[in-house]
Amino acid sequence: MDEHKPFPFATIGQQAALVSDEVRVWVNEQGAAGVARAAMHAALTAAGWEAAAAEAALGQVLDEPGAAPPRVPGPRLSDAPHVLDAAGQAVGVQVALDRPPLVVFSQLLSADECAALIDAARPRLARSLTVQTQTGGEEINADRTSEGMFFQRGENAVVQRLEERIAALLDWPVDHGEGLQVLHYGPGAEYKPHYDYFDPAEAGTASMLRRGGQRVATLVMYLNTPQAGGATVFPCLGLTVSPQRGNAVFFSYDRPRPDTRTLHGGAPVLAGEKWIATKWLRERKFE
Numbered sequence: 001m002d003e004h005k006p007f008p009f010a011t012i013g014q015q016a017a018l019v020s021d022e023v024r025v026w027v028n029e030q031g032a033a034g035v036a037r038a039a040m041h042a043a044l045t046a047a048g049w050e051a052a053a054a055e056a057a058l059g060q061v062l063d064e065p066g067a068a069p070p071r072v073p074g075p076r077l078s079d080a081p082h083v084l085d086a087a088g089q090a091v092g093v094q095v096a097l098d099r100p101p102l103v104v105f106s107q108l109l110s111a112d113e114c115a116a117l118i119d120a121a122r123p124r125l126a127r128s129l130t131v132q133t134q135t136g137g138e139e140i141n142a143d144r145t146s147e148g149m150f151f152q153r154g155e156n157a158v159v160q161r162l163e164e165r166i167a168a169l170l171d172w173p174v175d176h177g178e179g180l181q182v183l184h185y186g187p188g189a190e191y192k193p194h195y196d197y198f199d200p201a202e203a204g205t206a207s208m209l210r211r212g213g214q215r216v217a218t219l220v221m222y223l224n225t226p227q228a229g230g231a232t233v234f235p236c237l238g239l240t241v242s243p244q245r246g247n248a249v250f251f252s253y254d255r256p257r258p259d260t261r262t263l264h265g266g267a268p269v270l271a272g273e274k275w276i277a278t279k280w281l282r283e284r285k286f287e
């Protein structure tokens with residue numbers, strides 16, 4: 001074995017069904033030293049591992065079967081409520097799915113709150129960017145033909161009230177949330193199916209994770225009702241959520257992996273326009 005190579009040990013077969021003890025020890029040592037999973041993944045791929053083989057190996061060591069799944073945001077549904085009190089707002093529960101945890105809410109926002117968010121966002125819209133996966137920077141993406149903007153957390157009274165409502169509804173601290181993002185789609189605009197978590201296989205992910213860790217849940221709130229089209233679609237579930245003003249769709253993903261089945265997108269707007277506000281929740285404090 002070459003002592004100077006950080007990884008891999010040359011003898012490791014990428015297709016091995018079980019990771020060797022050497023890999024297990026290396027991963028555990030890295031973890032104990034505070035190295036993020038994404039950085040370990042990057043080290044493995046830099047050393048010539050296939051991305052999928054690296055992910056499978058990390059999964060075998062880090063995702064021990066029987067280990068308690070990490071806690072993620074979500075409404076308290078154990079009493080099968082039809083209405084939830086979220087910091088004084090009576091929010092309706094329309095549809096709930098177990099896998100992934102996904103809930104369609106009604107009346108999360110009032111018509112006035114929707115209008116206030118649109119009015120405050122409109123002058124600040126710019127063509128939407130997505131995270132540039134190599135560097136962690138941002139870039140214009142043809143898969144995302146909307147315009148958007150971010151509010152600062154607590155930026156104005158409506159934003160602050162909504163953040164407190166969302167924190168109560170989803171049982172997740174306000175300071176674990178990114179600033180609210182407003183997106184505007186004109187006719188024909190869409191957001192092709194994607195995952196919201198940062199892909200552990202991408203080089204830019206490590207820098208994204210430094211601020212608050214992974215995204216673990218998404219809340220898409222509908223600020224208007226498009227004339228036609230513009231549903232939120234979940235291709236792995238065969239599920240289409242109709243965008244209705246004041247309603248929202250929530251889903252969580254306790255691991256940044258496709259097997260969470262949280263692939264989703266915004267279908268093309270066929271007539272009229274579509275306005276949404278998205279809240280992404282992080283594992284830890286996001287500052």
Ligand SMILES: O=C(O)CCC(=O)C(=O)O
Pocket residue numbers: 183191196218220230231232233264265266267276278
């Ligand atoms: O437009 C939609 O319905 C989905 C938006 C979305 O996926 C996001 O904001 O992450």
Ligand SMILES: [Fe+2]
Pocket residue numbers: 194195196218264
């Ligand atoms: Fe998304």
